[in-house]
Amino acid sequence: MNLKEFAAHIGLSQTTVSRALGGYPEVRPATRERVLKAAAEFGYQPNISAQRLATGRAGAIGLVFQGDGRFGPHASEFLGGLSGRLQTDGMDILVATVETQEAELAAYRRFAASRRVDAVIVHTPTLRDRRIALLQELDLPFVVHGRSAAARPFAYLDIDNYGAIAAAARHLLDLGHRRIALINGYVENTYARDREQGFRDALEGAGIRPPPTLLAYGAFTDEAGFRTMQRFLALPEPPTAVIAGSMMSALGAMRAVRIAGLSVGRDISLVAHDDVFPYLSPDNLVPTVSTTRSPMRAAGERMADMVLKLLQGTPPEALQEVWPVELVIRRSTERAPE
Amino acid sequence: MNLKEFAAHIGLSQTTVSRALGGYPEVRPATRERVLKAAAEFGYQPNISAQRLATGRAGAIGLVFQGDGRFGPHASEFLGGLSGRLQTDGMDILVATVETQEAELAAYRRFAASRRVDAVIVHTPTLRDRRIALLQELDLPFVVHGRSAAARPFAYLDIDNYGAIAAAARHLLDLGHRRIALINGYVENTYARDREQGFRDALEGAGIRPPPTLLAYGAFTDEAGFRTMQRFLALPEPPTAVIAGSMMSALGAMRAVRIAGLSVGRDISLVAHDDVFPYLSPDNLVPTVSTTRSPMRAAGERMADMVLKLLQGTPPEALQEVWPVELVIRRSTERAPE
DNA sequence: CTGAAAGCGCTTACAG
DNA sequence: CTGAAAGCGCTTACAG
Numbered sequence: 001m002n003l004k005e006f007a008a009h010i011g012l013s014q015t016t017v018s019r020a021l022g023g024y025p026e027v028r029p030a031t032r033e034r035v036l037k038a039a040a041e042f043g044y045q046p047n048i049s050a051q052r053l054a055t056g057r058a059g060a061i062g063l064v065f066q067g068d069g070r071f072g073p074h075a076s077e078f079l080g081g082l083s084g085r086l087q088t089d090g091m092d093i094l095v096a097t098v099e100t101q102e103a104e105l106a107a108y109r110r111f112a113a114s115r116r117v118d119a120v121i122v123h124t125p126t127l128r129d130r131r132i133a134l135l136q137e138l139d140l141p142f143v144v145h146g147r148s149a150a151a152r153p154f155a156y157l158d159i160d161n162y163g164a165i166a167a168a169a170r171h172l173l174d175l176g177h178r179r180i181a182l183i184n185g186y187v188e189n190t191y192a193r194d195r196e197q198g199f200r201d202a203l204e205g206a207g208i209r210p211p212p213t214l215l216a217y218g219a220f221t222d223e224a225g226f227r228t229m230q231r232f233l234a235l236p237e238p239p240t241a242v243i244a245g246s247m248m249s250a251l252g253a254m255r256a257v258r259i260a261g262l263s264v265g266r267d268i269s270l271v272a273h274d275d276v277f278p279y280l281s282p283d284n285l286v287p288t289v290s291t292t293r294s295p296m297r298a299a300g301e302r303m304a305d306m307v308l309k310l311l312q313g314t315p316p317e318a319l320q321e322v323w324p325v326e327l328v329i330r331r332s333t334e335r336a337p338e
Numbered sequence: 339m340n341l342k343e344f345a346a347h348i349g350l351s352q353t354t355v356s357r358a359l360g361g362y363p364e365v366r367p368a369t370r371e372r373v374l375k376a377a378a379e380f381g382y383q384p385n386i387s388a389q390r391l392a393t394g395r396a397g398a399i400g401l402v403f404q405g406d407g408r409f410g411p412h413a414s415e416f417l418g419g420l421s422g423r424l425q426t427d428g429m430d431i432l433v434a435t436v437e438t439q440e441a442e443l444a445a446y447r448r449f450a451a452s453r454r455v456d457a458v459i460v461h462t463p464t465l466r467d468r469r470i471a472l473l474q475e476l477d478l479p480f481v482v483h484g485r486s487a488a489a490r491p492f493a494y495l496d497i498d499n500y501g502a503i504a505a506a507a508r509h510l511l512d513l514g515h516r517r518i519a520l521i522n523g524y525v526e527n528t529y530a531r532d533r534e535q536g537f538r539d540a541l542e543g544a545g546i547r548p549p550p551t552l553l554a555y556g557a558f559t560d561e562a563g564f565r566t567m568q569r570f571l572a573l574p575e576p577p578t579a580v581i582a583g584s585m586m587s588a589l590g591a592m593r594a595v596r597i598a599g600l601s602v603g604r605d606i607s608l609v610a611h612d613d614v615f616p617y618l619s620p621d622n623l624v625p626t627v628s629t630t631r632s633p634m635r636a637a638g639e640r641m642a643d644m645v646l647k648l649l650q651g652t653p654p655e656a657l658q659e660v661w662p663v664e665l666v667i668r669r670s671t672e673r674a675p676e
Numbered sequence: 677c678t679g680a681a682a683g684c685g686c687t688t689a690c691a692g
Numbered sequence: 693c694t695g696a697a698a699g700c701g702c703t704t705a706c707a708g
Binding site: 340341342352353356357360362384385386387388389390391392393 | 700701702703704
Binding site for chain 1: 383388396411414421433435448451452453557561564565586592617622623
């Protein structure tokens with residue numbers, strides 16, 4: 001059933017029905033009631049494509065993931081948060097995956113040219129991200145999850161990666177650790193630089209210069225965490241403490257510690273960054289794991305709000321947030337062994 | 339730039355331009371060339387909403403996830419495969435998340451009424467899934483990942499869960515194991531029933547009736563695997579072998595084995611079902627883990643093909659596949675201890 | 677092989 | 693507060 005038929009059926013004009021359904025004020029309450037009731041009864045819902053063509057709004061936001069490894073549990077949580085919030089506003093989420101950076105840029109061009117989405121969300125930016133430059137050039141609204149340098153201001157939400165890792169490092173220093181390792185993300189990403197800077201500054205505050213052998217970069221996966229930890233443990237002077245970039249890395253690192261016949265906490269202290277996966281809580285590991293805590297899902301929800309505001313006309317420079325990160329101390333961090 | 343402007347610009351009618359771009363045969367090759375070149379040059383791309391309204395096709399397929407726990411790494415892999423394939427056909431993927439089963443049904447109703455998607459993909463069905471009944475009633479095309487009972491035939495892709503777990507169990511029986519446990523998925527889902535049946539039949543073939551204490555149901559997460567394994571190990575007669583429903587469950591189970599001071603392989607044999615996550619390979623665990631192997635990403639790709647065929651008119655009963663599952667024997671399965 | 681024009685199903689400025 | 697009608701930007705049956 002389309003609007004014309006539906007309107008005829010209840011004896012009103014298309015105009016009035018459209019306005020009643022759209023929540024416009026200039027409809028008599030009784031009329032609106034009647035329309036809403038009839039729509040529910042006959043199951044009438046506007047054709048979304050017609051609506052989009054008429055209004056010029058796509059009613060959707062786009063999200064592009066680079067294929068394979070980087071589309072993991074973090075993405076799931078983020079998407080969950082985003083989707084929950086966007087749904088209440090009737091906004092769709094369009095997901096595309098690509099294999100290369102070029103393909104991602106091409107996807108944005110396509111989004112812009114075909115007016116398929118009203119805005120996009122960019123995640124895991126590099127220090128000077130080409131996607132941001134392109135989107136500004138295309139005039140396609142966007143919000144970035146993370147920070148980057150750009151010619152003009154843009155909307156973003158980031159967590160305080162610097163502060164988080166600095167706090168984790170200071171906690172370990174306070175416990176007497178001197179050889180502390182960092183399992184970091186991909187070196188080209190801003191968050192990895194921020195974390196490393198926080199790490200360095202905290203250590204240098206205690207007169208320590210971390211040796212390059214104790215800094216590792218890569219994917220936040222169980223496997224990478226495992227291998228990196230094995231490499232650390234094979235060093236002539238292995239660390240007594242390690243900061244893992246995610247709970248996945250931490251799982252792998254803990255396995256490596258145990259397989260080496262050592263104990264997490266007593267022999268090797270561990271702090272992990274926790275994005276708060278509902279299926280992997282640091283409280284349920286043995287020992288419980290000290291973490292820097294920042295829920296990925298909450299970030300997704302907040303970014304949905306930010307996109308909506310951006311589309312309502314809020315200027316990007318008024319949509320910039322950095323969230324503090326909480327340090328939660330549990331049993332995986334103990335005094336450094338003698 | 340819209341079609342009218344673009345057509346005027348190159349001195350052709352909208353009709354001809356539209357046909358050239360759409361790949362219709364009745365355009366002179368030279369004309370098509372010219373149009374394509376100009377489109378690339380001026381960056382003209384049809385407005386997707388107008389195209390959708392004119393053709394009546396949404397150009398998108400829908401995917402609904404139940405919130406929280408069930409939207410995990412499995413979903414990511416599947417989505418990755420699906421998206422890669424659909425992209426080449428210019429089909430978008432619409433992702434929605436919901437909190438309840440009712441909300442999922444409502445989402446499908448909305449999809450159908452607003453013609454927002456051309457088809458949907460249903461995953462993790464129960465034995466008699468309400469979503470299937472609803473979609474058939476709504477006449478919204480769909481493909482199911484998994485199997486279910488329904489009044490009319492429908493398109494599906496499933497793996498041979500029965501055969502996979504039966505093979506895993508027989509492998510363990512061959513190694514002399516008698517007390518074998520199964521970490522299964524949610525009891526209401528078809529795949530969990532199939533797996534349990536494969537498990538029971540294999541054991542009964544060897545004259546064994548598995549005690550209920552060795553059957554566990556729940557989420558395929560590290561945490562659940564850990565707790566379940568701890569419960570198994572605390573039994574008066576703990577198992578000597580365990581089949582884990584996913585690599586995540588296996589990780590948790592292995593941790594529990596190690597924390598109990600036991601060794602995976604020598605004390606407790608382990609087979610896991612492997613959906614082939616790029617970031618968690620059974621070959622890189624210690625010991626390497628024997629698995630029943632079936633790539634989730636490949637399933638996503640194939641289901642994209644099936645959706646496309648369905649929309650082209652292939653009848654659902656011609657789109658039903660069950661994939662065999664490979665048993666890969668590695669070091670986590672050893673002869674049963676005396 | 678090409679084009680003029682109707683139609684897809686909405687929204688919204690304009691008139692009353 | 694309500695309605696007639698133009699317009700959003702495409703596709704496609706029909707005519708030539």
